[in-house]
Amino acid sequence: MWFTKAQSLFSQSKTTESHIFQFFDCVTAAHHQFMQLWQIYLTQGAQCADFDQTLASLSQIESKADDLQRQIDARLYGGTLIPDLRADVALLIDQADKLINLQETIGIHLKVEQPTVPSEVHPSLLAQIQIVGDTLDHTVLCAKSFLTDLQRVQEYHQKVILFESDANSMCIKAKTILFSSDLELTHKVQLRYFFDRIDAVANLAEDISDRISIFTLKRLQ
Amino acid sequence: MDISIIIFLSSGLFLGWSLGANDAANVFGTAVGSRMIRFGTAALICSIMVILGAVISGAGASHTLGSLGQITAMGGAFTVALSAALTVYLMTKWGLPVSTGQAIVGAIIGWNLFSHTETDSAVLTKIVTTWMVCPLLSFVTAIMLYKLLAGIINQTRPGLFALDNWTRIGLLLAGAFGSYSLGANNIANVMGVFVPSAPFATKFILGVEFTAVMQLFLLGGIAISVGVYTYSKRVMMTVGDSLIPMTPLTAFVVVMSHSIVLFLFSSQGLSDLLANNGLPTIPLVPVSSSQAVIGAVIGVGMLKRLPIQWATLGRVVTGWCFTPIIAALGCWLCLYFVQNIFSVAVI
Numbered sequence: 001m002w003f004t005k006a007q008s009l010f011s012q013s014k015t016t017e018s019h020i021f022q023f024f025d026c027v028t029a030a031h032h033q034f035m036q037l038w039q040i041y042l043t044q045g046a047q048c049a050d051f052d053q054t055l056a057s058l059s060q061i062e063s064k065a066d067d068l069q070r071q072i073d074a075r076l077y078g079g080t081l082i083p084d085l086r087a088d089v090a091l092l093i094d095q096a097d098k099l100i101n102l103q104e105t106i107g108i109h110l111k112v113e114q115p116t117v118p119s120e121v122h123p124s125l126l127a128q129i130q131i132v133g134d135t136l137d138h139t140v141l142c143a144k145s146f147l148t149d150l151q152r153v154q155e156y157h158q159k160v161i162l163f164e165s166d167a168n169s170m171c172i173k174a175k176t177i178l179f180s181s182d183l184e185l186t187h188k189v190q191l192r193y194f195f196d197r198i199d200a201v202a203n204l205a206e207d208i209s210d211r212i213s214i215f216t217l218k219r220l221q
Numbered sequence: 222m223d224i225s226i227i228i229f230l231s232s233g234l235f236l237g238w239s240l241g242a243n244d245a246a247n248v249f250g251t252a253v254g255s256r257m258i259r260f261g262t263a264a265l266i267c268s269i270m271v272i273l274g275a276v277i278s279g280a281g282a283s284h285t286l287g288s289l290g291q292i293t294a295m296g297g298a299f300t301v302a303l304s305a306a307l308t309v310y311l312m313t314k315w316g317l318p319v320s321t322g323q324a325i326v327g328a329i330i331g332w333n334l335f336s337h338t339e340t341d342s343a344v345l346t347k348i349v350t351t352w353m354v355c356p357l358l359s360f361v362t363a364i365m366l367y368k369l370l371a372g373i374i375n376q377t378r379p380g381l382f383a384l385d386n387w388t389r390i391g392l393l394l395a396g397a398f399g400s401y402s403l404g405a406n407n408i409a410n411v412m413g414v415f416v417p418s419a420p421f422a423t424k425f426i427l428g429v430e431f432t433a434v435m436q437l438f439l440l441g442g443i444a445i446s447v448g449v450y451t452y453s454k455r456v457m458m459t460v461g462d463s464l465i466p467m468t469p470l471t472a473f474v475v476v477m478s479h480s481i482v483l484f485l486f487s488s489q490g491l492s493d494l495l496a497n498n499g500l501p502t503i504p505l506v507p508v509s510s511s512q513a514v515i516g517a518v519i520g521v522g523m524l525k526r527l528p529i530q531w532a533t534l535g536r537v538v539t540g541w542c543f544t545p546i547i548a549a550l551g552c553w554l555c556l557y558f559v560q561n562i563f564s565v566a567v568i
Binding site for chain 1: 255256257375378380381382383385386388389468469
């Protein structure tokens with residue numbers, strides 16, 4: 001009887017763990033779609049099938065992540081983990097879900113507002129999105145390490161801090177180029193909000209990484 | 222069973238109940254208090270293992286207690302157990318941590334004083350020395366065990382989920398072992414004084430000899446189990462982080478260290494093994510479960526440089542110092558009343 005119970009405990013944990021990993025794959029996939037969305041926008045604009053398809057994919061990933069989050073929460077609060085750890089993991093998933101939501105929201109705003117992006121800003125805008133992607137990827141690695149190998153968390157956390165700092169610098173650089181261009185002020189202000197929203201993704205990723213670092217310290221105590 | 226027997230044993234049963242209510246928290250408190258293990262699961266495991274420990278391995282420690290004071294009169298045994306139980310109750314009411322073992326030893330000395338029986342100083346020294354050695358041994362065991370486990374975890378680097386599961390299983394096993402050790406070691410506190418006047422005859426059940434002492438210890442074990450089921454939950458819910466902040470791993474180390482120490486002081490088999498190999502034996506003495514836990518907690522706390530609530534610890538030590546004295550004086554008074562007012566033979 002005890003053996004069966006222990007076996008069920010391990011198999012339950014395995015399922016929850018695999019759901020969490022699928023969820024983090026969604027975070028990675030969402031950013032990939034987000035990057036593509038901007039590339040399509042800068043080359044073809046928002047009125048094309050590719051853009052709509054990519055935005056739809058991003059929304060699908062967001063829905064899938066929400067479903068996974070519900071399943072993970074149900075399993076966690078069903079007693080997969082001890083309470084202290086349960087709360088930490090649930091919070092981590094909740095925060096990571098916001099990363100996907102933020103990017104989807106930017107995508108929707110892009111479709112609705114269709115800001116004018118002068119060509120001289122393109123390279124720095126794409127570079128900013130690329131660095132935000134690096135920040136996000138390392139946050140995911142940091143989160144996965146929290147579940148699989150606590151000793152590696154700090155290493156990824158350090159990288160997240162560095163990438164986030166680069167993302168901030170790139171955001172300022174892009175905005176500087178934007179405001180020194182001949183674009184009308186109203187367009188500049190409108191586009192500035194997009195830069196800030198993209199930067200907010202990196203900031204949130206860093207916040208998540210900070211939290212993971214604290215969770216880890218708590219466990220390595 | 223004769224009703225008068227139950228009445229005479231009632232004080233011991235009450236002592237057993239209070240031991241179950243309080244000391245089960247030492248074994249499963251952290252796990253249940255932090256909701257790592259359900260109370261129902263903990264109570265079931267604790268009850269079964271306490272009874273098994275009491276019946277199978279309870280004799281060793283009770284011999285030592287018996288040699289401190291041979292209370293042959295049923296009335297005397299009743300009064301000694303009652304005054305110990307009252308001491309435990311009063312000290313708990315005053316918010317002072319209390320050791321059932323210290324209360325019963327104090328009460329036996331009270332009976333010795335009342336009956337003008339000389340207290341065997343060698344036995345008393347052995348018991349008091351054990352009270353000092355027990356938390357120290359637990360302290361050392363906890364440090365060694367923690368270092369060993371930390372080393373294993375650093376080597377194997379298990380995932381968080383795997384570590385969580387192993388911790389949970391570990392806590393269950395440590396709790397089961399701790400409950401067995403608690404029954405084996407502390408049943409002497411509950412029923413030890415009744416051994417010389419045990420009102421039972423030896424029985425054979427399925428060809429297995431079931432001695433009077435075993436029957437007595439079974440009753441005591443059941444009383445402890447009732448205490449676990451009826452009252453220990455609220456104690457468990459308040460136990461845990463009173464001295465140091467507890468993690469699941471710390472909890473496992475504390476429970477396991479406490480269990481090992483209690484087992485060492487109650488295992489006849491281990492004692493015989495050491496004796497056969499010409500090694501010094503460990504005295505079989507009922508020790509305080511709370512002292513073992515606190516020794517382990519301080520050990521882990523100091524090793525990990527955690528903030529220890531020294532004020533709380535001071536109150537705990539104060540309780541340890543006063544318990545035997547209060548029990549001895551209380552027992553002397555109770556015996557006086559029982560003998561002179563109720564005209565019951567206590568010697």
